[in-house]
Amino acid sequence: MKTRLVLAFGAVLFLAAAAAYGLTLGSARLQADGVTRNVLTRARTVALALRDAGIELNPEDVVEPAPESPVTRGMLIRVRRGQWIEVATEDGPAPILAHEGQPAIPANLLLQAGVHLLPGDAVVADGRQVDARAPLAQLPLRLSLAPKYALLIMRDGIAMEHQAAGPTVGEALWQLGIPLHPADSVQPATTAPLADIAGADSIAIVIRSAREFRLSVDGQTLTVQSAAPTVGEILAQAGVALTNLDYSRPAEGESAPADGKLQVVRVREDFIREQKPIAFGEQRLFLPELDLATQQLVTPGVYGIQESTIRVRYEDGVETARTSEGERVAVPPVDRVMGYGTKVTIRSISTPDGTFDYWHSITVYASGYWPCGSAGEPGRCYPHTASGKDVDLGIIAVVLSWYRLMQGWPVYVDRYGPAHIEDTGRNVRSEYWIDVAFPDYETFLELGGSAPGRTTLYFRTPVPSEDAIRYVAALPLR
Structure with missing residues (x-):
């Protein structure tokens, strides 16, 4: 029984001592050498708490709170190494x-x-x-x-001397507080190392400040910032390309305009092809099996096609010019071939003046003339014919083209009589024409006072040459 009492009393003393020891421990947070941790300490001051935590201090270190400060539960102790x-x-x-x-x-x-x-x-x-x-x-x-470089900065024509370390052109300008717009032109480039371009003298840096330009293109107006010296370079920086026939105002090779206005004119050209007919000609084919002066279509004519090309120029969608690029025959015409009969048949005609053989006849309009009543010239007389004969009955005048071939041919004119072709005149009618002669106005009146008018002209025998027959087969009006 006595032994049990002793053991119980000892246990009570142990627990009391442990409780008293626990009451003397304090908890703090310690931040040192980059590490933050919780520590239990019975130290009364910060310095002792650091010693208990194994933290050694150097003279240049700083402790917060101060080393002599009392330790309180949950406090933060910070060691800042010097x-x-x-x-x-x-x-x-x-x-x-x-x-x-x-x-x-x-x-x-x-x-x-x-x-x-x-x-x-x-x-x-x-x-x-x-x-x-x-x-x-x-x-x-x-x-x-850093060591500095001597710089000679030329900005928009104004020179400035500076010193800067860089190491690049761009960083040197930034260090000097010289602002740059992204569109400014800087030579050497902003990425160039100063060490690579340094020499015995100052490093020259040329800055050309960007300007604002108003660019009219493709129906819109763009604002462009550029330091480029020429129009072409400004357009390139703006991503505007001149293609084919496009041009700019001012021209792309000219200097940047002082007023800041640029225009790009888009140019395109179209080609228009126009067609018009080409009249076909006529060829003559003489047919000996066909009666004289009878016509027969051998081959029909076909119109050709003439094609012309026109270049049409458009600037910004508006037509500004048309230029002919020439013409060509797209489809050649095909001549019409007319057959003219040359077969001669001798016939006879009975007249008040007798019977005459003839080889051809045509309908003509016959007017009359006399020496002092021709050419519509009052007071002027022409007593002789083109062949030199006297103007008299039995002579007729024809157009010059006939006369050259038919001069002297014997003919018979219905309601006038037999005659020969000996004179020339001018046909103003749209039909075959002859002029029958009278020796004077009195004879003209005695014979009725009028010319035959529309009548028949008979070409009397003998039959002329083959060439003459062919001429008569396609006899012209004039």
Whole structure:
């Protein structure tokens, strides 16, 4: 019984001691060396809690809260490691102290060392050029300013001297605060490394600022930003191509217009083909088996087709010109072939003047004339015929084409009498015509005072040559 009491009393003492020990433990959150963890500690101060957690501090480290601060349940203890950064200055290396957790902005770190950034400056962190105003992922060991290049910047004809580190043309211009429009022209290109183009003298950079142009094309007006010197280059940058006969105002080879107005004229050409008939000609075929002057169609005529080509020019859909491109015979005509009979048959005619043999006859209109009553010229007399004979009964005049072949031929004119072809005249009628002669006006009156009018002309024998017969077979009016 006594033994049991002793054991029970010992257990009570153990539990009481354990409870007292537990009451002395505290829970805190510790953030150090990039790790955040919960720790249990009986330490009364932050410094002792760090010691219990195995955290060793360096003189440049910063502890938050301060090391002498009391530990409270659930508190956050942060250890910010210090790091010395070597900053290159004009006076030599200048170390600065930075701590984890502070923004690692190069410009601010340089300012700690008394280095002020100027336009064109570039910062090198641990051998790599960085953005001076953008936080680094981690604190660097070394900071310096990148070496600068002397620049001669010519912008729109205005020269400026600067220094900038680059490393490219574009970055140097950005460092100098020189704005660029995407359409600006920069030579050398913005991607060109300054180190590749640097020489003994300044690096020349030419900037041609983009201008705004209003481009009329395809029924719409486009606003185009371009620094190109010529119209053609502006159009190319705008993605507008001149094809075939298209042209621009001003022309694509001309300088960019001062008023900023451009126009592209779309040109197309169509070809129109027009046709018109070609009249067919006539060929004569003399047929000895067909009676003289009888006509017979041997081959019908066929109209041909003449084709002309016209070039029609349209500018922006509006017709501006028509030009003939020439003509050609698309289908040649086929001549009509007429057959003319040349078969001569001798016949006789009984007249008040006797019986006459003739080999051909035609219907004519016969007018009359006398020496002083011809050609419609009052007071003028022509006593002789074209063949030199006296104008008298028994003479007739015919058109010149007949006379050349028939001069001297014997004929008979119904209601006039026998005669010979010895004179010429002019036919103004649309039918065959002759002029019968009288020696004077008095004789004309004695014989009735009128010419025969429409009558029959008989060609008396003898029969002329074959050529003459063929001529008569297709006898012309004039």
